[in-house]
Amino acid sequence: MTAEQDASGRLLAGRYRLESVLGRGGMGTVWRATDEVLGRPVAVKELRFAAGVDEDERRRLVARTLTEAKAIARVRHTAAVTVYDVVEEDNRPWIVMELVESRSLSEVINIEGVLPPRRAAEIGLELLAVLGQAHRAGILHRDVKPSNILIGHDGRVVLTDFGIARVEGDPSVTSTGMLVGAPSYISPERARGRIPGAPADLWSLGATLYAMVEGRPPYEKGSALSTLTAVMTEDLLPPVNGGALTPVIAGLLRKDPEQRFDEAITRRLLTRVASEADTQPYEQSYEQPYEQPYEQPYARSYEPSRTPTAVGSSGSDPTQEGTAALALPPEERFVEPLRQPAPVPAPARRSSRRRRSGKLLIGLLVLLLVAGGGVWVALAQAQRHNAGTGSDGASAAAPAGYQRVDGPGGSTVEIPVGWVRTRVSADRSKFQGPAGTLIVDWTDNPGNSALTGVRAEAARTSGSFADYRQLELKTVDYRDGWDAADWEWTYTGSNGTALRATSRYAITDSRDGFSLYWTASAATWDGTRNKELLRTFEDSFQP
Known part of the structure; x- marks a missing residue:
């Protein structure tokens, strides 16, 4: 026990x-x-x-x-x-x-996808208001980030975890020289070791707004040192999905705290965004003094077209499931056209860990090329690595309308042409289209039983879903004897939509654990298209 x-x-x-x-x-x-x-x-x-x-x-x-x-x-x-x-x-x-019945904002983004600018602005206004109250009470939060923000099942927004707050009049509880907080959300002045003021929390608010519309923070580089260096020195890559929120984000993420938007300006502009339709061009949504929020270096650092590009897209929608509204920065898009891979001799079977080692080498190559300005080429090559191959390295043709793409832990899966990857980390890939969201998780420590793992996950997370109702939780047959279990449930999404989800957790012969987590509208769950998608994901998955 x-x-x-x-x-x-x-x-x-x-x-x-x-x-x-x-x-x-x-x-x-x-x-x-x-x-x-x-x-x-x-x-x-x-x-x-x-x-x-x-x-x-x-x-x-x-x-x-x-x-x-x-x-x-x-x-x-x-x-x-x-x-x-x-x-x-x-x-x-x-x-x-x-007790606030809720999910964290990071959970909402990870499970349901990025937020439209209008909803992000509404959440931003609540956070701005509570930060303003804290600042007037002599309190700096110092750790504003999506995982510290709760979205109540009733829509209430709550900022939590004042554990590293600095309270005026209290002695510091932080060790001398220690920088506390998430590197991706720490302001440049804090990263440089300067004494922060209210603008530092507003910078973190800007980074949080960026994460709401993009699915990732603005300067995440994979390590604390690299991320803090980028926060201090690199130009901001404009958010692709920012819309009317873009100039607000740019103003909050100015590196000089003296030039950063203050509470009053931020409130005025967020109120305007929150009251407008999400589709209104951002060029018309802010005041004249902020008409050019980006310096020239931003244009140079964003050479790829800002026109949304989806899987297999060449300027036109290749299927009925095009996802222009879900487009992401170039490093997180699949842009290869759908095609049959060239026949190759089938090499000896390699373990998933062996293939992961190869990907680590590619990651090192990416880091080396970043310094020389070759990051876009390296990332494109990394995305193409192993595409179109099965677990044994042999070529595998995807069915019409689908393309085989890389997932975490050396895995591959077939997703519809036109879909985009909205978030990638070492152990998670997320694919999103109009029909729903697929999350593929990987672990090299899967435990002894798939059913036990699923039960533990259900017990840990079910309380975070509004109107949660479990439909099934059971062992299933999968892939010639893999230890596998399914967990299926319904809940109400943050926008009030009835959703249904299923998570298939499987432990492979090589002792890797993978979860295929599919979420779609409850109204379309029993439809032919949803059944086809779920069957394709499960049948095409290769570790």
């Missing part, structure tokens, strides 16, 4: 009954609990110490937790959670807070 399982059912301070884990972070665990005195649900944040932490570090972590509680208590806004109590047990504080 784990420590968390053992703690479930524990009664804190004679009134707060711990029930289930809502989330985990670097400093501890957040529990769903019940206040047995008042009979209401609450969230309880438990501070946990890693093994081997010395006494000085323990005191610093306790001080940080108390700082968080004080900071939240001083901010009075609907976009900030209410702190009910702080209790001490086991010589550490536990923060008792309002």
Whole structure:
């Protein structure tokens, strides 16, 4: 039994009954609990110490937790959670807070795709308001990012995790010289070690707005050092999907805090975007002084056409499922035309780990070419690597209207021509089209049972889906004896749409774990097209 399982059912301070884990972070665990005195649900944040932490570090972590509680208590806004109590047990504080039935903004983006500019502006206005309240109370949040923003099932926006906030009048709880926060969302002045002010939080807000419409932060480079260097030195690549929000993002992401948009300007422009149709050209949506938000270097760094390009596209929609509205920056698009791969001799079977090693070499080549300005060529070559091949290296022809593309962990899968990849990381690829969203996840530590893994995932995440209803969770036959299980459920999306999802988790013969996670409209789930898509994804997947 784990420590968390053992703690479930524990009664804190004679009134707060711990029930289930809502989330985990670097400093501890957040529990769903019940206040047995008042009979209401609450969230309880438990501070946990890693093994081997010395006494000085323990005191610093306790001080940080108390700082968080004080900071939240001083901010009075609907976009900030209410702190009910702080209790001490086991010589550490536990923060008792309002329970917000919600998902994080990062979960919304990852599962449902990027947000339209209008919705992003609405969320931005709520965040701006709560940040303004915090700043006037002498508090800098210092960690504004999508994973710290909750989107309630009722649409409420909540900024959480004031754990590294700096409260005016309180001594710093951060070690000397330590830079805390997510590198992708840290402002240039903080990256340079300067004392930040309110503009630093506004920069992080701008990076968050960018992530809402693009699916990724503006300067993510894969490592903390590379990302912080880019934040300080590189020009901003304009968001392709920013629309009317683009000049607001550009103004918030100015490197000089003195030139950055302040709260008043940002509020005025976000209000304008939130009140306009998403399709209105951004050139007409902001005031004359900001008519040229980009310096010339942006144009030089964005040589590929900004015309949306989808899989197999050559300027026209190749299928009825073209995705111009879902276009992404060049490094995240598949742009090869659909074609039959040339016949090649079938080499000896290579393990998925062997193929991943080859991709790591390609990644190193990309990094070398970045310095010489050859990043676009290298990325295009990396995307073409292994395209059109099965797990044994032999050529495999995709059915009409589909193209075989790379996924995480050396995998490949066939997706419709015209679809785009909206997010890629070392262990996740995401493909999006009008019919729905496919997420392919990979792990080299799959556990001992697919069914056990799916059950654990369902228990961990089901509470984050509005109107969640489980349809099935069972072992299935898949690929000549792979250990596999399906989890299927329905829920209500952030825009009120009824959605249905299924996740097939499989453990391969080489002990890799893969999940095919398909989400589509509940209204079209039983339709012929949806059945064809799901069958093609599952049948064509190769580890």
